[in-house]
Amino acid sequence: xxxxxxxxIINEWDIVAARxxxxxxxxxxxxxxxxxxxxxxxxxxxxxxxxxxxxxxKVCIEKLYEGGKSGLLIIASDEGPGIPDVRKVMEDGFSTSxxxxxxxxxxxxxxxxxxxxxxxxxxxxxxxxxxxx
Amino acid sequence: MNKLIxxxxxxxxxxxLDTWIQNMRNKADERLIKxxxxxxxxxxxxxxxxxxxxxxxxxxxxxxxxxxxxAEKVVRLGWPLVFVNxxxxxxxxxxxGGLVDQGLVNQxxxxxxxxxxxxxxxxxxxxxxxxxxxxxxxxxxxxxxALQELSAPLIPVLDRITVMPLVGTIDTERAKQIMENLLNGxxxxxxxxxxxxxxxxxxVDTMVAHHIIQAAEAVRLxxxxxxLCGIRPEIAQxxxxxxxxxxxxxxxxxxxxxxxxxxxxxxxxxxxMEEVE
Numbered sequence: 001x002x003x004x005x006x007x008x009i010i011n012e013w014d015i016v017a018a019r020x021x022x023x024x025x026x027x028x029x030x031x032x033x034x035x036x037x038x039x040x041x042x043x044x045x046x047x048x049x050x051x052x053x054x055x056x057x058k059v060c061i062e063k064l065y066e067g068g069k070s071g072l073l074i075i076a077s078d079e080g081p082g083i084p085d086v087r088k089v090m091e092d093g094f095s096t097s098x099x100x101x102x103x104x105x106x107x108x109x110x111x112x113x114x115x116x117x118x119x120x121x122x123x124x125x126x127x128x129x130x131x132x133x
Numbered sequence: 134m135n136k137l138i139x140x141x142x143x144x145x146x147x148x149x150l151d152t153w154i155q156n157m158r159n160k161a162d163e164r165l166i167k168x169x170x171x172x173x174x175x176x177x178x179x180x181x182x183x184x185x186x187x188x189x190x191x192x193x194x195x196x197x198x199x200x201x202x203x204a205e206k207v208v209r210l211g212w213p214l215v216f217v218n219x220x221x222x223x224x225x226x227x228x229x230g231g232l233v234d235q236g237l238v239n240q241x242x243x244x245x246x247x248x249x250x251x252x253x254x255x256x257x258x259x260x261x262x263x264x265x266x267x268x269x270x271x272x273x274x275x276x277x278x279a280l281q282e283l284s285a286p287l288i289p290v291l292d293r294i295t296v297m298p299l300v301g302t303i304d305t306e307r308a309k310q311i312m313e314n315l316l317n318g319x320x321x322x323x324x325x326x327x328x329x330x331x332x333x334x335x336x337v338d339t340m341v342a343h344h345i346i347q348a349a350e351a352v353r354l355x356x357x358x359x360x361l362c363g364i365r366p367e368i369a370q371x372x373x374x375x376x377x378x379x380x381x382x383x384x385x386x387x388x389x390x391x392x393x394x395x396x397x398x399x400x401x402x403x404x405x406m407e408e409v410e
Binding site: 012013016019033034038099100101102105106110 | 302304305335336337338339340342343346366367368370371374375376377
């Protein structure tokens with residue numbers, strides 16, 4: 001069984017593909033409908049960020065098995081401009097594109113673990129985990 | 134066209150065909166064979182080689198029409214382009230191998246023959262790829278139109294009350310259409326209340342929410358109420374998690390509740406008729 005599968009994000013419809021992949025994996029792992037919705041929404045946010053700010057990148061979904069519990073890991077990575085002020089983007093209501101500014105802090109709340117790694121001019125990688133309870 | 138190759142193919146036609154079918158069957162993976170019966174595979178292969186040969190004998194137009202038919206058929210059968218392409222390559226290999234084996238080609242002529250064979254096969258390859266991509270493009274554009282048609286209908290259900298049911302993914306293009314249709318509809322139907330039903334929207338992320346908030350605000354500006362219905366429990370939870378503020382919009386969990394509320398706003402109600410003797 002393969003543990004990781006990826007979707008390249010190049011145009012807007014790839015967001016739907018990434019979402020679909022996430023939903024399928026979440027279903028396989030046995031997540032309930034609410035958590036499925038949380039996971040797909042989180043993927044949607046991350047994929048859209050890639051599409052909007054970096055132009056292109058990829059979203060990978062990984063199944064995790066750790067110490068008797070299983071979970072789903074989302075890795076959203078791009079080689080875009082990076083995030084200049086990480087603290088600011090994690091604030092609610094901050095947006096550079098006129099959106100709601102709920103994306104990243106929202107994803108953090110939707111998932112159990114959230115990790116952001118960004119370098120100016122190099123790119124961004126976001127890892128978020130949802131554990132199955 | 135090189136006379137040598139022409140004659141060789143013509144004379145050894147059935148042998149080439151047999152070898153080709155044999156080789157291709159080995160190459161074809163499970164997925165391909167499973168969906169297609171042996172007869173179909175054979176007859177299609179036959180047609181394929183026939184088509185290649187017709188390039189030698191028939192006129193250009195006839196060959197093109199054969200090629201079109203074949204490409205359409207193969208696409209319908211769901212044969213991958215890679216496989217068909219492989220078939221062309223295989224044919225070339227067999228012919229070339231046969232020519233060398235029979236000693237019809239000597240060292241000096243080798244390059245010339247390879248060049249000729251290549252210039253005979255390449256246009257065919259291009260045409261097959263072209264055909265495939267044309268058919269795909271057609272399918273995609275048809276689907277796009279189909280999608281647009283079910284994009285954002287506005288339905289006047291009662292006097293001064295209209296409903297916009299949304300089904301499927303909302304992208305930037307659709308969001309624009311929703312806004313446009315909504316505002317035009319509100320004005321044309323003289324609606325007082327507009328209900329946006331999102332039962333069929335699979336994911337409500339910040340972008341979708343943002344578009345809905347904007348649409349509701351615009352509706353308010355033209356003097357009507359906007360209500361959001363069909364918020365499924367899991368969607369409600371994700372909206373809360375995301376921290377999206379929908380306080381400005383009246384929300385209901387079902388369209389039925391929405392219509393009841395809309396009637397209330399327009400000071401009407403649905404009453405049961407008393408039986409008349």
